[in-house]
Amino acid sequence: MSMSLPPPRVTDPAAFGRVAVLLGGDTSEREVSLDSGAGVLEALRSRGVDAQPVDGVPALLAALQAGRFDRVFNILHGGAGENGTVQGLLDALGVPYTGSGVLGSALTMDKIRTKQVWLSEGLPTPRYERLAKGADLRAAAARLGYPVFVKPSSEGSSVGVFRVLSEADLAPAIEFASRYDGELLMEQMVRGDELTVGILGDIALPSIRIVPAGEWYDYHAKYVAEDTQYLCPGLDGEDEAAIRDLALRAFRAAACSGWGRVDVMRDRERGLQLIEVNTAPGMTSHSLVPKAAAQLGCDYAGLCWRVLEQTL
Template sequence: MNFAATRVTDPAVFGRVAVLMGGTSSEREVSLDSGRNVLEALRSRGVDAFAVDGIPALIDAIRADRVDRVFNILHGNKGGGEDGVLQGLLEALGVPYTGSNVLGSALAMDKIRTKQVWLSLGLPTPRYVRLEKGADVHAAARELGLPVIVKPSCEGSSVGVSRVFNDADLDSAVELATRYPGELLMEQMVVGDELTVGILGDGTAHRALPSIRIVPKGEWYDYNAKYIAEDTQYLCPGLEGDAEAEIRRIALAAFLAAGCTGWARVDVMRDRSSGKFYLLEVNTAPGMTSHSLVPKAARQVGIGFEDLCWRILEQAVEAPTMEAAPK
């Protein structure tokens, strides 16, 4: 896998870069950690970068004419930076930014509508039921068949997610998920390997990075395993041969179908019995912490953390095309 050389050589080209982090979403602490790492990496390469905590502070900085472009590492929705609201604001103000545009950000944040797009194109995703307020969750579980996953449709980082194996546990799972805004999603649980594929644009096209197979110490890859535990194993590439080629193909197709651009991470399950892949979601502002997965995959193709941050920032200078690279 060959990525094009970086297009910008002089950090002065970027001007004043606001590294947007923190905010008020449920993923605030992860975003702050990611943002600190990105800020340090950009400054180490001579970029005039500074931290901004949340959208109101960013608006103030833009009004003060202190911002030439934005490196968005704000996670989540409703005060976060992944649901299209921030992107629409920056588009209206004419400020370049990293990552997906309004459409890609808003669609990918909504897991239900992302699934609807994927299914319309024949891309594989687990069977699901959209849970409206007052819905009979027990009937929905019978329709899908236990075990199921219950989660908010518009949250990330495994926030509000429950694995349900028994009918008696459904109500508590729904109660947890309803603490977060948006609709609820009940999804058929896929038993097997949990994998993720980073997508990175290089100025000419988007390419899928090597997959990562995640092996948590506990039963599943929850918030603790993602951001706190030190005993989670990450195998990269996660697969070999035709299986690795197929998961990269599906992940890139899922990214493009959702209208995403720049960079992202696509989460996938592989059914243990059939070997079939199932798409779960696209994260359009992935974490950049010490535990995060896109940096791990990028290292496999010779892109270190500082180089990765530089390449992502280049997207705010000239966006890559949405077409996949030639095979």
């Protein structure tokens, strides 16, 4: 299945005016966001864009009230950057920004509600239990059946994720749940291939199959390890067409737009299973959307340009 990206809509960097690259913030994903933001900033400047870093939402608000910027490249991972807060602020101020709007951002930041929407649309996703504060994790795992994953419903970058193969492995997750104030998601573990599909506008990019050197794709494998393999495209022929179609349908069902990434597992028995959507994907040296865009001849700087074009 051959495909290509359409040509850029504009070639003059002056068309973007003054661009704030929103990064950092105060969430558990701060360091990843700083890394992503540094890459985006360098890429935009290499193309002649007047881009400046802005660390966190209070600094952004002050800068916009002072009239310093015309648009925002949002690479603030987690928290206010992805839960609809920044999007609502920028909508209220009439400032264009990259990525999904309020609804898509808020919905997909919550993994449980995203799954509820997908199920209502008949889209495949693993069985799960919603765990409120104080919930009985042992009882939930018994209902689902081992193995399971336990993770916060509204965090990213594999923060606070526990892989539970049997009841003997449940203690760390129970201890974490006792300290964590938000909802947790317990999800049936899918045994099979781990894949992801980047979305750019109305195009699903080539899938990537992730093959970590360890047993699973955790925070270390994502951001530190140099021996994780990324196979792109991740599937062949009709299977590749099917995963791209599913990812695009899932992205749209969750009211997302602009750009993002849909994580998918391929179960040996149940086929493709949707896991989650990321509306401000990583843009570090290890990140996946740039790898997929490169398969279509679009380098990192070109990808940043195309994402920013969507604000025009």
